[in-house]
Amino acid sequence: MNINVELNSISMSKNNPKNTVFHKYDVEASIDEVENTETHSVFKYGFTILSNPKNVRLAIEGVTKISGDLKELDDILSKDENDVPKILSTIYQELFPTFFLLSKSLNVSCPPIQIGGMGAGNIGSENTVSETNDVIENTNEMTGDSTSTEMTNESELENPDIAQPNI
Incomplete structure (x- = not known):
């Protein structure tokens, strides 16, 4: 199966520059079949x-062409265990890097990596890392601390006799 996702329109908006961390994103998705043959669908x-709360809006529209045999096309048009058409999840996976860049350019939290995780709270492990980062960002904003959190390498822990210069 071959999937080609094209972007026709991208828009983003942010109403309040101070509100940068969100606990939930809501998604509206639409898909309309434009062309259907035995070998491909458009x-x-x-x-x-x-x-949520309403502050940021990210929108992408475009066209996707899926080529393959009839069985593959029927499979991609079926719904997954979350009752989401597989084609929407596939397109979203292709678009996720764009949503990530748009959210980071607005300096806001990134939407979840899977469409099934939208607005779902604590369902997947993907949200755990995001929510942990959100808590760290919230804590840093409340305390006025703008330093980033870093992991310590094991090699740094193995050499405790190396003195750090005092500034």
Whole structure:
């Protein structure tokens, strides 16, 4: 199976520059079949991701062409265990790097990596890392601490006799 995802439109907006961490994103997705043959299907799609509380809006629209045999096309059009069409999840996975860049350019939390994780709270392990980072960011904002958290290498722990210069 071959999937080609094209972007036609990208938009983003942020209403309040101070509110940068969100605990939930809501998604609106649409998909319409434009062309259907025995070897390929063409779909027009749209994703709009809204932060909750309402502050950030990320939207992408475009066209995707899926080529393959009839069995593969039927499989991608079926729904997964979360009742989400597999084609929407596949397109979202292709678009996720774009959503990531858009959210980081607005200096806000990134949407979840899987469409099934949208607005789901603590369902997947992907959210755990994101929520931990959100807590760290919230704590740093409340305390005024702008330093980033870093992991210590094991080699640094193995050499305790190396003195750090005092500044």
